[in-house]
Structures are given as C-alpha cells and as structure tokens.
Amino acid sequence: MKKILVSACFLGANVRYDGVVKALDHQRLLKWRKEGRLISVCPEVAGGLPTPRAPAELQPKSSLIVDNLGVDVTNAFLHGAKHALQLCRMHGIKYALLKEYSPSCGSEQIYDGSFNQQKINGMGVTARLLKENDITVYSELTLGELIKIVD
Helix, strand or coil, X not given: CCCEEEEHHHHCCCCCCCCCCCCCCCHHHHHHHHXXXXXXXXXXXXXXXXXXXXXXXXXXXXXXXXXXXXXXXXXXXXXXXXXXXXXXXXXXXXXXXXXXXXXXCCCCEEECCCCCCCEEECCCHHHHHHHHCCCEEECCCCHHHHHHHHC
16 A cells, blocks of 8 residues: 655645645545555644744745745755655655645745745755655645556
C-alpha cells in the first residue's frame, strides 16, 4: 500500500498562515485516511512558524522567503522542507499532495513575492526538495493524476 505525504491543511488542520481551515473535501482523501495511507505535514509549522502568522512569499531574485512585514523566514521554511523529506524517507513515500501556490508547497505556481496575489511559474521550497529527491509532487489541481497512480 503506497503512502502519500499530504499537506496538513488539506486534512482540516488549523495550520494555514491566516488561521483559516480549508480542508480538501474529496472522497479519495477520506478513503486513504481510513486506510492509514496519509502522512500529514505542514512544513511551515514543522519549521517553527506559528498559526496564524504573517503571509510569506518567495522572493524570486534572492530565493529568500520574506513575510509581508519584511521578516526573513527562509530558515524556518528550509527546516520544514527537510522535515517533510525526512517523513518521506521514514515512510517510503514516493508521492506528495501539497497546497498549490504556497511558498513551501507550490508545485507549479507560487506567488511572485510582491504580496499582490500575482502568481508565477515556480516551486515552493518543500516541493522542490521533494522533487530533487525523486518524490513526485501533486496539488489539489492535479489530484486526479495522483488518484490514477496510487489506487
């Protein structure tokens, strides 16, 4: 049975930067959860950041992650990404379902660093680290593809 790393916010955990719970309501997630196949993580919380917290975005020119107050939170994000990779190694995980647009978890697009809700092509630090270690990353936008592979 293939295990899947999943963003904790998708499972209803109160971990989002704004403190809003936004669970991903999908029958397949419920099934996988009952089967014990999901390993939950919020890289940002695992990296030591609180909930709620100031929104943060990857700054493409510098590769730093800075919150909208100007605080550099890069180290917390990197620590959380390493924790996510550690979980994958510990559980033999080859697939992750992560939150698109997040500076941690975005797999195809992230916000552009301007805090104006503008998206650009790119990957969050956790998604990138997982991909570099042969873990395929999916998002809520590509969940159908993951279902075809792991079921």
